[in-house]
Amino acid sequence: MKTTLADRLAILQANDHFRDWQTVDDERVCVLCDRKFTGHEVLISMAREELELHCPTPQCKSGVHQWVHPGNSLLSEKGYDDWWRALGSSNGADGSDSSDDAVPPGQLRRV
Numbered sequence: 001m002k003t004t005l006a007d008r009l010a011i012l013q014a015n016d017h018f019r020d021w022q023t024v025d026d027e028r029v030c031v032l033c034d035r036k037f038t039g040h041e042v043l044i045s046m047a048r049e050e051l052e053l054h055c056p057t058p059q060c061k062s063g064v065h066q067w068v069h070p071g072n073s074l075l076s077e078k079g080y081d082d083w084w085r086a087l088g089s090s091n092g093a094d095g096s097d098s099s100d101d102a103v104p105p106g107q108l109r110r111v
């Protein structure tokens with residue numbers, strides 16, 4: 001289907017009710033196939049009376065509601081890094097070995 005740039009932007013805006021398209025250069029990440037693409041690459045097809053937008057990846061069945069803004073997705077690697085760092089810091093692993101001194105606090109040890 002042939003579209004001009006203006007048409008394409010209008011189509012994106014009209015059919016994506018979930019996120020705004022400022023320009024056809026806007027990027028999206030498909031949460032199904034993890035592909036990043038721009039408005040230029042979105043496949044536009046005619047289904048009955050309505051236009052449908054499709055992920056540019058062949059066989060990918062995602063729709064506009066499954067396209068998220070780059071860097072703002074659940075797939076963010078950085079989020080995981082921070083999470084793991086937070087877990088590690090709560091271990092209190094400072095190298096001291098107290099296994100031979102396992103006396104509960106408050107209980108005197110008799111020799």
Ligand SMILES: [Zn+2]
Nearest residue numbers: 030033055060
């Ligand atoms: Zn996809």
